[in-house]
Amino acid sequence: MQTNPTYSSLVALGDSFTEGMSDRLPDGTYRGWADLLAARMAATAPGFQYANLAVRGKLIRQIVDEQVEVAAAMRADVVTLVGGLNDTLRPKCDMGQVRDLLTEAVERLAPHCKQLVLMRSPGRRGPVLERFRPRMEELFACVDELAGRHGALVVDLYGAPALGDPRLWDVDRLHLTAEGHRRVAEAVWQALGHPPEDPEWHLPPEATLPPHWVARRAADARFARQHLLPWIGRRLTGRSSGDGLPPKRPELLPYEDL
Template structure:
């Protein structure tokens, strides 16, 4: 049986916010790994001399991504660029979706001609009241992603449409970022979208059902979430600060990948 040849991509640049930085896939040394690092490791194992840059910084809005990351990524000449942004904007109480769409379009128009393959995403959404509150904005953003991809030859990784990634068990206690297993599944989804042979064809399959936590355990988790994550997040919104203020890009230069090989 004849199989399709695997793609020969030699470099990857990741652009975005905390999702692409890798929160909350925490390593023992206190740094974050995440789906982009996992993807780079697999691509490096497939292609000797593979190069990787990750410009993502947590908390960035789409305007900041355009101003601080897009032109840098466009000048690197990478084979593959991933762009995920705009979701932080949709979670703000006041969000100008027309401006978000315009900035996303600007980013795609700059990045698509500068690489062999631009990758966009429909981001995953955790089941619960937060998703329901912001679902209309998110779906407006994702419709824009689909339209831009069709117009500019980008591919779209549909994480929003994967039931498995809505499972609360794949989300960290902050309820905003994926666990290590969630990031692994995202890396697999991007890997397959790029045309590589699947290592896990069932990444989108829901996890086996388990008994939900009891009422008392849920209340304890709610209190911890509010104290450790929700209240600091609200404080940053009220003071105009971001969790990424002053932080440099995760991996600012397009250099040979020398991390663990998948």
Template sequence: MQTNPPYNSLVALGDSFSEGMSDRLPDGSYRGWADLLAARMAAAGPGFRYANLAVRGKLIQQIVDEQVEVAAAMRADVVTLVGGLNDTLRPKCDMTRVRDLLTEAVERLAPHCGQLVLMRSPGRQGPVLERFRPRMEALFACVDELAERHGALVVDLYGAPSLADPRLWDVDRLHLTADGHRRVAEAVWQTLGHPPEDPEWHLPPEATLPPRWAARRVADARFARQHLLPWIGRRLTGRSSGDGLPPKRPELLPYEVR
């Protein structure tokens, strides 16, 4: 008889992807795939604990400096690490440095957790993906190498057709919708050895008629005004959307499902 793996604690590290943007709850806070995964793991057995150290906008150096040592000290059964993608989107990105920092993070975390989980992050179809694809794929090659070397699991979200579908991305075109986060939680759940609840998470939603040309142009203008220009402004001034924000769950505590 198949039994669920005995995972009693989870710690998530990273940036906005692991924080849960843009899976917004009615109270204005963000849920996201890590919270959804924690809820499933909590339901599987008593005494489950969860921490989420992720903060939007963090670069891999900040993740190493601010999150890795804290997570290693928690000695959780499962640690998820997703970082480096924000670096690849910067105009000036030293991929050798990104690779070295990701390696440092994995080497510091792997000995101090039961199971380390890494990810090949999802990429939305479109010109942004094509522009930065070589950097992203170099990052994912590093992820694969580190996983093999340190016994980490890799969740391949980059290769999932569903998560390339623009319909699963929020209006800011940087973060997944609630359905996108649900699919990521399912992917991690299965990778950890649990029986699938949605075996077809990787398949895109049913086909729908594309929006008309005028609607697309209105959406493009709204995106540029509300998201692209502020993002460029932060890059030019050296600011981040996460400046001054604390982690969403800084301590490894029992998780109550909301």
């Protein structure tokens, strides 16, 4: 792996994970790991350019149809692709189709960038992860196989103990906190060959006393009311949280402090 590499551009594709949900800035916008990574890369490369095509709620077919060709045409030095996890959380999921679409995305992107980066997405410990673990691991096996075939890097967030820790997940239990996004940015930074700023990003925070039973039940009730029921409602009506939203940063432009 190249040491202290200099890349002049970054394009990020995906869904809410790459958009940066739950890493909220004071003005109400979202930052997230891709913005944090772009800031670090820009500091090493004058004139650095960045685009983020991610939109919350996107399924892998939508990522392929709406983002892949746009990203390929940008011919960025580094392209990150994270997708398919939203599909695995749907009650009816055709994993064969998910694999085929992810394969199509990688085959279309790999020839048009210097370095393609794929990820084994993180999962919060708990009953939801256990229910969908077989699908997730099938998706990650496809990621590993495609990376081997096309020379892509794989950042293993799924295997990082820190990113399974519920304390690094927001109250919606679907998106990482600001600290979680910081750790993902560090993981990708290191995978690209840069010297670590946080060698222990993958280790969980120091142990704390668990919340009291009453506090846990109250949190469960708030989660169900504010997040789970609306999520189920969108699934039943075929709606997505990203319907009608534009990409976060649709053009490959000189980086600005985000």
